[in-house]
Amino acid sequence: MSFESYDWSDTAPIEQDDGPEPLAQIAYDPEYSKAMGYFRAIAQKNEHSERALTLTEKIIEHNPAHYTIWHYRQQILFSLDKDLYEELDFIQKQVEQNPKNYQLWHHRQVIVEKLKDCSLELSFTEEVLNDDSKNYHAWTYRQWVIRTFNLWDNELSFVEDLLEKDVRNNSAWNQRYFAIFYNPTKPSEEFLKKEVEYGISKIKLAPNNISPWNYIKGIIAKSNIEITVLEELCKTYSQSDTISPHALGCLVDIYEDHVKRGLTDKKELGIKTCILLAEKHDTIRKKYWNYRKHVLASIA
Incomplete structure (x- = not known):
């Protein structure tokens, strides 16, 4: 259902005020300008309703990086006690179109925090990373999920699979370091020696790839292993x-x-x-x- 299908006769849209002589007035899409006019009006009276929720979706369609709209959408969702799992589905569709939208990833974090359920999150980020293994937002979000919900057990295995596919995946090397040194369970010296050996085995596959060199230096800096x-x-x-x-x-x-x-x-x-x-x-x-x-x- 589109936001235009609702009755807006009780609400007068508030036009954007760019001042009397704007230097570089933005030529907004007419539909976006109309939707924002209604948004200013409902935000002024803090309206949390189905039509307001649908309106945020329309604005996100035009401008998915509009942080204020995402924040207002969260307030509506929580106020109306909406099904947040449906919101996760909505977010997934949005990520497919805008995988590097920071506001979108933050919104998902807020929803998952509210749900206190991370059961879908590792598979969700894995799917995104399958499309773009170096998506910074997906990696950052995955790290937040792991730390928040203590999901450390299988991360090294996940990273190892990625490095088998692409030894030059610097994001995967970074995640391997994260999985070892940000884990509350501290690694033993014996484990770190094996990690150095692992890094060396990858250098032999691609000696001009800087990632395993830096990874090993990082291991050495955190251990009693000598660089020699x-x-x-x-x-x-x-x-x-x-x-x-x-x-x-x-x-x-x-x-x-x-x-x-x-x-x-x-x-x-x-x-x-x-x-x-x-x-x-x-x-x-x-x-x-x-x-x-x-x-x-x-x-x-």
Whole structure:
């Protein structure tokens, strides 16, 4: 049922006031302008009704990013004690058309909080991610669901399946880190060692993919594992036919670690690697590698 089908004879629409001399007046669609006129009128008297609910749907059809409309829709839904599972269906249809609409994802979060039921949410986000595995809004929402409802148990398995499909899925690597370090159950050192091995196995599939390199460095930063565990791997991919700048960059980290521990013979190797990166293998970050070279040279 469209909002025009309701009786609006008791309500005078309020036109948008752009001031006497608007500099850049927006040419709104006439249907949208009409619907907004009625919305201003009902919002002024805080009307929560079926016609008001239908009106919000019409406005969302034209402008799905209108935060005020979503908020008002929530108030109507709760006031009329509407079936919120039907609202989840409505949201799903909206997501199919606007999968990266922040206001839409926030609205779903509000509804799920009200329901106190997350039974549909992991499968819902999985469906969205199947269409776009790097949808930031879907990942952020999924993380909220997991943390709020303590759904940690199967997340590593979910991420592993995604990485089997696409080892370059940086969002999945980020989620793997989240699943380990934001989990209330802290990982053991033995588990983290296996995660480093897992990351190394993925580097071997795509040594120029920065995600597993960063993932392993993140693991090392949160554990007692030393970065030197990557030294042989880095040397392999710094001498092969296809040299990985990520391997060379990791070698700089390793050599700097050695120098800080008193192995000064590694300083020259580190400086040479910085020069190699700056001048040949990672020239876009030349200033950064020159800075790292300066840092190495200054270590006493």
